[in-house]
Amino acid sequence: MITSAEIKKKASRKYTDYLRDVAVGKTFQPIEIPCDKKASDTIAEYQKEFNNIRSLSKEVKSYGYTICWKTVKTKMLGTQGLPSKIKFETAEDFERFLQKVKEVDVFRKNVALINGKFPELQCWIEKYPLKVIDNSEYWSDILKVLGYFSKNPQPQLYIRELPIEVHTKFIEQHKTVIGELLDIVIKEKINTDEKEFEKRYNLRCDEPLVRMRILDGTLAAESFSGLDDITIPVSIFLRLQIPISKVYIVENKVNFLTFPLVANSIVIWGKGYGIASIKESELLKSSELIYWGDLDAQGFEILSQFRGYFAQVKSLLMDKTTFDKYFENDLGTPSKVNVELNLTTEEKNLYQYIKANNYRLEQEKIPQRYVIEQLKCLLD
Structure with missing residues (x-):
């Protein structure tokens, strides 16, 4: 029989796709996890598995997954109930079970913030929703950087000279994500043959x-x-x-x-x-x-x-x-x-x-x- 830990693992694999649906405002559709594992052969082990899976169910905790049961007649256990599938009926059930309620709430706000400034980044958000989350606390400053480059795509300044109200080391510490976004925001102005951040985005660097x-x-x-x-x-x-x-x-x-x-x-x-x-x-x-x-x-x-x-x-x-x-x-x-x-x-x-x-x-x-x-x- 499937365990609560296995349910958590399988539900977590569906989290990224769930975030993609959130990013585009898609109406929540129940999330199902199939159960194809057999129960143990002894009553004692069966009861242990039964209690394990039920302990974190919506029936017990008032949120989380719903267990869809089927009646099965087995040689060793006789007639018993076995889960046929696990179902998350609401977005709240899914988020609370994964302990992601606050994270998803911040994700929604950041998606709105990013799209409000640069709607052309929507495809990037859908492709990399976890990167939006990984940079949750930095989006205000990241957008300041993107805003500057959108108006000044060829600054020819050292990073520390850029007149952007962010921490002096902010751009250097977040070059990877900023670079991915600049490739979209100022795609016509970047030096596509260059890999080094400064050269790619028309900045001065400590050159040879x-x-x-x-x-x-x-x-x-x-x-x-x-x-x-x-x-x-x-x-x-x-x-x-x-x-x-x-x-x-x-x-x-x-x-x-x-x-x-x-x-x-x-x-x-x-x-x-x-x-x-x-x-x-x-x-x-x-x-x-x-x-x-x-x-x-x-x-x-x-x-x-x-x-x-x-x-x-x-x-x-x-x-x-x-x-x-x-x-x-x-x-x-x-x-x-x-x-x-x-x-x-x-x-x-x-x-x-x-x-x-x-x-x-x-x-x-x-x-x-x-x-x-x-x-x-x-x-x-």
Whole structure:
């Protein structure tokens, strides 16, 4: 025989659908739970099960479920009454049994509050009624945030700068639900390709930095008041326009710091796959680009990625001669990349050889004199 605990469990599973009906104002329809479990084989156990199920019934407590009985003749118990189904006849019965009366009342009020401000959120409410409940105490402030963004969909401010009368950390603490709602309220203004909250909803963020050295003293003096080692936010670098012809991208920090001076040029510390952050740079689009990475599988994979952004990228010191001259039998990190890379024939042959053997020649193991010599050959 079904137990009161099992009835509670099955009724709880119907709660979400009940809330959906409440959200749309649907007239309550009795909720039924079928009973297909057999009774125990002994009178003592049967009586125990009978008392258990009846103890929480509407017949005893004046609210809750109604038991629909059927008479069954069994071999062990003779003729006995068994429940055929459990029925909640009113919304009050259902809510009181689940101890959700206050919760549902607050839910109704919040649904009215949300729809009063943003009726376009009705579908979201119906899909996620439990999220409405989970955020019961926050809806007033959430709606303030939505109201601001509906009028200012591209604020370009840091979260803490937004002129919204909520706690300073409120938006940061409720990004998930606010984000879901903003996707609906300002859907035409969001950056759909972005996952990060600030970028998706046109806010300023603590963005990555680009570090570069000005390799031309005259250029440093004329454009940067003599500064030759500069770190700036990505968004500023993307708009940067200075009179140069070449840009070198170097992965290793020491090699970046010791890169030789070159006229009309800058060198950027690439930081591995972080080069993706500067792929929209206007400066790089119009410059000759030279990439110098480690002679390992990842180095060539980054080169391929970078060349995917800028077709004019050439490699520096990533050739078989350099590898054979300075390789010290070091092993790298195995690569699981199986796609075709955007490499020249010479680069591809070396990449396949290095990848197959998991070899690695780090940039810093190439002597400075050799770097200067090869760079001079490149420039000549």
